[in-house]
Amino acid sequence: MEQAPNALTKGSVVKALVTFTLPFLLANVLQSLYGAVDLFVVGQYCDAQSVAAVSTGTQVTQIVTSLVTGLTLGGTILIGKYTGMERWDKVKTAIGTTLSIFALVALALTALMLLFEAPLLTLLNTPAESFEATMEYVAICAWGNFFICGYNSLSAVLRGYGDSVRPMYFVGVACVVNILLDFLFVKYVGLGAGGTALATVLSQGVSMAIGIGYLKRKRFLFDFKPASFRIDPAMAKELARVGIPISFQELMVRISFLYLTAVMNHCGVYAAAVVGIGSKYDVFSMLSATSIANALAAITAQNMGAGKPERARKSLWYGLSFALLAACAFWTWAQVSPETMIALFSEDSGVIAAGVPFFRACSYDYIMVAFVFCLNGYLNGRAKTLWTMVSCTFGALCLRIPLVWFVSGHFSQDLGMLGTVAPVVSGIMALYTLLYILWEGKQDGKRKSRALSHR
Template sequence: MQKGKTITENNLTKGNVLRILFTFSLPFIAANLIQALYGAVDLFVIGRYCSPESVAAVSTGTQVTQIITSMITGLTLGSTILVGKYTGMQAEEDIKKTIGTTLTIFAAAALILTAAMLLAADPILKLLKTPAPSFDLARTYVKICFCGIFFICGYNAISAILRGYGDSRRPMLFIALSCALNIIGDFALVKGAGLGVAGVALATIGSQAVSMIAAILYLNRRRFIFTFRLQNLRIDWKKAKELATVGIPISLQECMVRLSFLYLTSITNRLGIYAASAVGVASKYDIFAMLPATSIANALTAITAQNYGAGKPERARKSLLAGLTFALAASSLFWLWAQLSPQTMIAVFSQDPAIIKTGIPFFTACSYDYLAVTLVFCMNGYLNGRSQTIFTMISSCFGALILRIPLIYLVSTHTPDNLTRIGSIAPAVSFFMAAYTSLYLIHSYRHEKRAMSQSTH
């Protein structure tokens, strides 16, 4: 990749809309699929070679680490939006300043976050009502994973920058390397060395470290637009303000959604090991089933940012319609599987008859969310690309704090053993959010059309 060439090479503002969306989204889907394999492989290996207490520990611990990852990816998405906008404008110096500011801020934030989370590990696990037999195991898992926050920040920052720049293929390759190492490490440290939950956690942070370092070395060798050296790591305060304005609302909305699911975990943990394990397995399928929507949403953010930066809003809207169609078709396959044979879904991760029996009603109900969140994610991805992150933040916080958490509390209080009703809450809230986001988009489109009409007169 020659310096200065990549802006035109990875231009998302020209060519056939469907082709650009498809070719740009596929590496997103592959990267997110590979990343989802992290937790899935961890749970698979633990389920095969360790006790139900270990399964519950990794399930709960993964929920905790996911909220950290969601917060980080939300913040880094601000970089995708700004780099995408400046790429559309062909403003090379602004791109470099944004990259330098992003990497510097995230390096400092990672160190602070690591210390804070290590101190907060026990209180968080207590808040989640982690079952007593699994508590020490869950603590071991999250503390080791927290030591890898620096690498999570580094990898996600670099990937977000590349995607905003129009390159979704290289982040996929970096995460593929990491996942391969993680799988090897899981089997070597759990089955081979007998380290249990500590083994899967060590494999995770080790593979993430290698991925981040490999990305930096590769990009420097290929003369990327930004050279990864200490003298280039400095903060441009104007860009820092832009990143905060765009990135913090996205990070907050991601955290609120994760908090609502953490609350669900705390509720089901009170119901015992089998319910906790069943919901933990369901959370893995949430990641896979919603992966097409998540990937398309992230791709739409970069595509929309570049096209709005280039003054092509109609092209961005066409990309949204194409993305919605593709993501819904993909997510519906998981929904059909959950409706027709939920027991086979659960058996992939655990063949314990009690976990399967407990999980079937929850899977059948919660799987409707696979369809509902597809609508929400894609529309939010488009709006984020337009830098309308305040709306998506308010919408997500409203859905999580005002609707999902209170409803889970009410249902679990009156019918605590009814996993069908508990599982129905997420899709009901998501469908409602999709409805009012659609209305907002229609209003926004009409307002934009009137503004363009007035500017031509």
Template structure:
């Protein structure tokens, strides 16, 4: 399969849009997994089930964040060697990435199954929801191999410059997930377990279909056992680039898990409201997260090709697009937060608890447009240590202590708790912008 998706040529704006729009659609589709799970549970099951799925989803998102961080390392390396037109090293990078992820998947499965109860206890999962949350995460953890494989293949394709096929695979998985949710929950009465089975099963089918399709299309890498080799030098490079990204994703997710543990102590209504808000966070921030990941691939290819100015132009365009798109959700949250909550659950207590939280936390939709895109650009340059330190500082030194202070001194005020995320993101955007501008100036001086 000849690569006709080089990101180093053509109009900057057109390339960014044509590459990032399928990326955005794929991410929207993936986000529908958790949203559909929560909707179906909210429609056909009691509030305790909603709290169980929202808490369980927060736990499984740690795995997804860890995996997506490592796979982004694969995207960056594949993008770099694709930009350098080094097909042999590109193929070896793909083989190394997939082999490493097979091992990581098996280790994660064992570790998370052993830690599932302590993790749920640490999150202060409500007693009424505990057993159901445990059931949910157990099934999801058994499907970690498919989560790793599914994300790794998509990330490799994006690094190669192809964002359309991952979108098709995500669409297949989402359709299967929706069908599974309705069948397992509504018609078979499996409740929380049904939503977990639908998610894992849909990703498994999508992963297998993607492998069959790519082999038939003669992709640069052939999915055969003999090609799954770990090349030490590439594995080290993957670790250097990917582990910091994975670690920062986990620390950010940890800070939001801490928020979940705090709001779980405020009762089922508050826990459900914040759980619903977390679903909107995913959708509202999708333009920023999608463009950030797209920028990582675009920047990696252009740096591999020595086109530094083009990478900077892509960053500026990405921030503009992300901000405009995220503004739509921000305005909705400010004007009519009750309708946002009502999409998932019509319980008056949940709506009342959620309105002030939605209005304050929605400012984060705008702030992360800058943070994510700037980090995506830096990741594409393999400056992943900086983004790791920055994100860990924001999560551990700012967000978590501020949540603790808010809970300690004004526990009933969800508006204050919700305002913490945008305040931290705004601060991070400011100092990251300064760092990026300095790097761009250094690039200009190095060329003279």
């Protein structure tokens, strides 16, 4: 049995952060790349209705991705904690429980998506011209939920174990297969929006199968035998306590963005295409922040398990600095030349004209989100997931949705004004989260002082 890398609790803080985060970042870049290629290929070989179908369909499937990501991050934190404690029996039990639960989650999500896709797309004001294509896109993705859950849970297990390199290899395989299948299904076979969904599902299935086969040959801690897939009640309860709040907060954020999608869809096909293209840039511009935040969750979990809270805090401030540098680069591009950003996905003059004011306004969110993601990643690693759940739910339901409603009611045709909502909300969330962390740090100092005085 191989031992965990476990370098996250030792040596230079900066070196540990960089060496763990870089493969994480590259994996996220590759994953986002093959998601963006879906939209790029459809934009090059299909019409605006197909672009809108992929844009809206992606918003729906991201609900599933958000739920899965939240729960898998809970698994990363749980496995990271026991890895930091070097409790290998607990690590193996946590892995078996995590993978088993996700097999059941995949089945449940498939059923729910197939049952409710039509009502949901109706609520989203999906344009009539693209409704049928969007239905096809979502249905194909629903049937592929087992692969999506399996692939993401396998990567989460390895990252909690301290290994961010092999998930990068697995997503690299998925990226290459997805790009090849995108061109095959859309350009040559003519499957349109549904072809991109099929390419995504198949590529993740191939990646998951290769990942399991590779780990079995390398005698990974978990052997993947049927008898090992057991749900330990105590471990499941701990996973639920950590993972469900993260999953719920991701869901609330996604719902608030779905509301924005519904508002934009009401403005027509061009606006629907703009929000879809904008969501792709949201992903790319926030890759550093997302990667660092998820890495911070694993790093913090391991260091808290090893009894090294100061090292976890240092990782937070270094990680936040790196995330801000990357965010500023995308913000500058959006301010200087938003037309070139949009034209990479669609050269339709109507889409570009509608998108320029939206991109310039919304790009301020790239910077604000860097704060929110990194601060929440640190808190998640400390198992303060109840706080992050309340914070994100408040931001989504009490700030973002009411502001979108207000702005759309008074400036319904001004996409620039709609674009300002996201950075305003993220700025408010960043402020109160930072204040909470500073307050919590003072409380920790007081508790430590009292403990020393009683010795």
